[in-house]
Amino acid sequence: RAEADKLWGKLRGLRINEDENGKTNLALADVDGEVLVVSQFTLFADCRHGRRPSFTDAGAPDVANELYEYFLTLVREDVEHVAHGIFGADMKVDLVNDGPFTIVLDTDSL
Structure with a gap:
């Protein structure tokens, strides 16, 4: 759970969202963003x-x-x-990856 807390705190x-000047300066709350959470153990x-x-x-x-459900709660x-x-x-x-980059977050290095 501590790692889930750390991961969500970072995310x-x-x-990672563009501002009016096209710069990635806005967080999720700044753009009233939505989140899709999908468990994907095969990444491991x-x-x-x-x-x-x-x-x-x-x-x-x-x-x-249990950890997946906890993360959804957060x-x-x-x-x-x-x-x-x-x-x-x-x-x-189906996913449309809208942006110039992909970020991998590893809780061991946050």
Whole structure:
């Protein structure tokens, strides 16, 4: 939970939205933004050995689901419109990535 708190604290205030001058100076609250939260354990794939990804270092599903639900609770406290996936489901997600960059946040380095 401490890592979820840290991650949401960073995401909530991250200035990644454009202002009137086209500069990324605005945070989520500044633009009345919406959030989509999707669980994606496959991002944790270890591909260092062989040709089949390993997920043995990923968290146990029951613990991971509890953490996912906790994160959703944090987001809902600050954001009016929160969409989310279904933990463990096979989902098809369409996304338009609107911006010049992608950011990976690792709680170990925040």
